[in-house]
Amino acid sequence: MRKDQLHVKIFPSIFYPLLFLFLGTYTANAQSVKTDSTSHKKYVSVDVPKTYERIIAKGYESLEMFDYLGNYYYKVNDLEKSKTYFDMLFKRYSRSQISKKSIEIYNIIIELEKSKKFISALD
Known part of the structure; x- marks a missing residue:
């Protein structure tokens, strides 16, 4: 040979x-494998935000991922990360492609930022 x-x-x-x-x-x-307490069947729990962030870090992106991450971080009160993903969403896609819910949340975050700056200017 x-x-x-x-x-x-x-x-x-x-x-x-x-x-x-x-x-x-x-x-x-x-992801992690967990067992259901009543039926004792195994199921896989996937951390979707973490997975989407890794996909975006690799250079792949979509409207749905930015939309999901912006809404997710808004729900868990992480407004900085939420604004980051909404900024990416609004920079890359037109308003007609973005859901009304995401547009409303983004406007709320912008208003909150403006009020924080106004309050800090008063101090």
Whole structure:
């Protein structure tokens, strides 16, 4: 057997197990397996905001992801992150593509920012 043929046979046998180990560890951070208390069935819980943020960080983006993250962070009272994602949403897409709910929430966040600046100017 030639040396280059031996290399081709050894490489997949080492590479693929390491690849599966790495991917299994990587995806485990965004989801967890839980058991239902009544039926004792297993289900997977996925952290959607964390997953969307990783996808956006890699350069992929969509109207739905920005919309979801802006609304999610507004509901959990993280107005800075909410405004960040709404800013990205309004910068990349036209108002006709954005839901009315998101437009209303974005306007509320802008008004809250203006009132905070006004109050800080009084102090």
